[in-house]
Amino acid sequence: MLIHKLIGNIVYRRIKECDAKSIIEKNLSKLESSGTFKNRFIVIFGANWYAEFVMNYFNQHNIRIDAVIDNSDKKCGNYLGSVKITKPEDVMLEYKENALVIIATRFASEMIEQLKGMSYSKRKHVYVIKGLFTDERKRLKMQLFDMLIAKLKMSKGYYVYEKLVRKYGENTTFLVIPVRGTGDVYIVCAHLRKYLYEKKINNYVLLLPTISGRKIASCFGFEQTEVIPISEIVFLKDFAGFVGYENLNVKMMHWAQTKNDGIVSENFPFSDDLTMVDVYRKTVFDDIFIREKMKRELNEPVINEIFQKNGILENKTVIISPYAQTFMGLPLKTWDNIIIRLKKAGYQVCTNTGTKEEKPLPGTIPLYIDYKTIIQVVEKAGYFIGIRSGLCDILSEADCKKIIIYPKCINMENTRKFFSIVNSGLDRRAIEIEYNNEDDFEERVVGLIVN
Amino acid sequence: MVRLSITKKLLKEKLKSACKGYRIYRKIKKANNIKKEDPVIVFPYGDKECIIHTLTYLDQFIDKLMVKPTGVYIITDIDNLEIYTNYTKKNKIKKIININSIELNQLIDYYSCSDFFGNMFIGSIVLPQSRIGKEYIGFNNITKEDLIVKGVLGIREYTKASSTVGGEKFADS
Numbered sequence A: 001m002l003i004h005k006l007i008g009n010i011v012y013r014r015i016k017e018c019d020a021k022s023i024i025e026k027n028l029s030k031l032e033s034s035g036t037f038k039n040r041f042i043v044i045f046g047a048n049w050y051a052e053f054v055m056n057y058f059n060q061h062n063i064r065i066d067a068v069i070d071n072s073d074k075k076c077g078n079y080l081g082s083v084k085i086t087k088p089e090d091v092m093l094e095y096k097e098n099a100l101v102i103i104a105t106r107f108a109s110e111m112i113e114q115l116k117g118m119s120y121s122k123r124k125h126v127y128v129i130k131g132l133f134t135d136e137r138k139r140l141k142m143q144l145f146d147m148l149i150a151k152l153k154m155s156k157g158y159y160v161y162e163k164l165v166r167k168y169g170e171n172t173t174f175l176v177i178p179v180r181g182t183g184d185v186y187i188v189c190a191h192l193r194k195y196l197y198e199k200k201i202n203n204y205v206l207l208l209p210t211i212s213g214r215k216i217a218s219c220f221g222f223e224q225t226e227v228i229p230i231s232e233i234v235f236l237k238d239f240a241g242f243v244g245y246e247n248l249n250v251k252m253m254h255w256a257q258t259k260n261d262g263i264v265s266e267n268f269p270f271s272d273d274l275t276m277v278d279v280y281r282k283t284v285f286d287d288i289f290i291r292e293k294m295k296r297e298l299n300e301p302v303i304n305e306i307f308q309k310n311g312i313l314e315n316k317t318v319i320i321s322p323y324a325q326t327f328m329g330l331p332l333k334t335w336d337n338i339i340i341r342l343k344k345a346g347y348q349v350c351t352n353t354g355t356k357e358e359k360p361l362p363g364t365i366p367l368y369i370d371y372k373t374i375i376q377v378v379e380k381a382g383y384f385i386g387i388r389s390g391l392c393d394i395l396s397e398a399d400c401k402k403i404i405i406y407p408k409c410i411n412m413e414n415t416r417k418f419f420s421i422v423n424s425g426l427d428r429r430a431i432e433i434e435y436n437n438e439d440d441f442e443e444r445v446v447g448l449i450v451n
Numbered sequence B: 001m002v003r004l005s006i007t008k009k010l011l012k013e014k015l016k017s018a019c020k021g022y023r024i025y026r027k028i029k030k031a032n033n034i035k036k037e038d039p040v041i042v043f044p045y046g047d048k049e050c051i052i053h054t055l056t057y058l059d060q061f062i063d064k065l066m067v068k069p070t071g072v073y074i075i076t077d078i079d080n081l082e083i084y085t086n087y088t089k090k091n092k093i094k095k096i097i098n099i100n101s102i103e104l105n106q107l108i109d110y111y112s113c114s115d116f117f118g119n120m121f122i123g124s125i126v127l128p129q130s131r132i133g134k135e136y137i138g139f140n141n142i143t144k145e146d147l148i149v150k151g152v153l154g155i156r157e158y159t160k161a162s163s164t165v166g167g168e169k170f171a172d173s
Helices: A001-019 A020-033 A049-060 A089-091 A108-116 A137-143 A147-169 A183-198 A211-219 A230-243 A261-268 A275-282 A299-312 A332-344 A371-381 A391-395 A412-419 A441-450 B004-032 B047-054 B059-062 B101-113 B144-152
Strands: A041-045 A067-069 A085-086 A099-103 A124-127 A173-176 A204-208 A225-227 A250-252 A317-321 A348-352 A366-367 A382-388 A401-407 A429-436 B039-041 B072-076 B093-098 B120-122
Touching: A001 A041, A001 A441, A001 B039, A020 A049, A020 A067, A067 A089, A067 A108, A089 A108, A089 A371, A099 A108, A099 A317, A099 A429, A108 A124, A108 A275, A147 A173, A147 A204, A147 A230, A147 B101, A173 A317, A183 A211, A204 A211, A211 A225, A211 A371, A230 A250, A230 A429, A230 B004, A299 A366, A299 A371, A299 A391, A317 A371, A317 B093, A332 A348, A332 A441, A371 A382, A371 A391, A371 B047, A391 A401, A401 A412, A401 A441, A429 A441, B004 B093, B004 B101, B039 B047, B039 B101, B047 B059, B047 B144, B101 B120
Parallel strands: A041 A067, A041 A099, A067 A085, A099 A124, A173 A204, A173 A250, A204 A225, A317 A348, A317 A382, A348 A366, A382 A401, A401 A429, B039 B072, B039 B120, B072 B093
Antiparallel strands: none
């Protein structure tokens, strides 16, 4: 039992470490604290999904990226954030002593060889993000223990299931939301009631990995909830997918049912005219898809207090939400220009900060608003500008002017389609714009608010 | 309502099957000297359309791989798969390895629980059992071909083939 627990914890750790965003942030903050970025010509090599996290980190810490390079002809000419993607030779061929090339891809060794060919040294000029990929040799070694690890994981998943069944009984259906995303929790909860009714599920528990997720569920009146660690949810998900959902009282409320389902989880949804809502509708809700809105507490005094306490003006305040999980943030300079212009036009500007790490934008009033009142607060403020995040799903219910920004990212066309609030039918009135690094971007955003 | 004891028994059986699948896969890899960059496509019995579309887009599938393989290996429980593979370009398919249905299910069980499957593809839209891609067919004009090419083979942007392998021959057989 003890050995099982010990090895289980190792597997746990590995799953925790699978959070690419936090791995990248950890790597880069170490470099930043040691002063590595000072006076360097910073280059991102490989314009992939991970490079967006790298770019996001630099944007948030106001550190300039000098170039983004990629060997793919298709990617060159596009933008990663505000930086144009170019061929490695175009930037690196002219030797730069102070170059620092950051690599976050599986093909680091090939890239290092390419850089060596242009006289750069691995030790002096290259930093490969550590812990993101298991290298090939390690991977092959791990393959020898493949079945041992699989057995442990499945047993762990079973114990999570057993614990739940013993607590809630064999007649309980466990509805699992296996992701932390606010938007995912919102979409599930908004469509859950009718589904439960049609499927005749009365005795259920909603399992969520975060307290904020539970709060959203509560806004829809779902109180039979339990927060369990994401690692346990991952074990349960893998176990349930392996044994077969039809053999358990588990219903996975997410479109990627298991890690090896291939079709749904990685390849398909992003490549067609599907939105996230469509994908939920088809794969989770069996087309039983009637939307319900969040319960609004008529809490006028609380909302008035928020306005008075922070000195916010009704119908003349713009609430900015600059942070998101999936999409990159905008450069601070861009936000600065937007804020200055809004203030000039007579608007008050607030930053919605969800956590302590999310710092308010300079020159704005910081606001921490509970999910229960956020719709009313934004409606009373009158205006919202935000990077596409889960908050935009919640605010799709709000009756006010909303501008949702989609920063340029890899595979932009399909990603934007997939997450679009307007295309998915969640909110037809929202204005969705792409951050394209054009000079008039700030003016365009403010123009949409003012006019 | 599913009893815990039954679930536990089921898990044991599935793990046992996956272990056998693991041994089968290692044996096949060793016997055929399959390199780590060579894709292995598993075709379970019963989905002819999936086989045809996979073979039709085999070239585009190989093109999108970062490390070019020496060839593609196919593992199947279908006796006469050659009637389809004979229509693909020569040398693309290195070998067809026949195993029985029980072994094939064990292999899929191994695939379902394992972590390290960079180069194994299950040529089906219903197996492993948690695959739910078929729900999309018909929605937004999504075809089975789209689902197989994009979903199973992972070719996000593909050029539609003018005809499938074997042309009319397998169209409605």
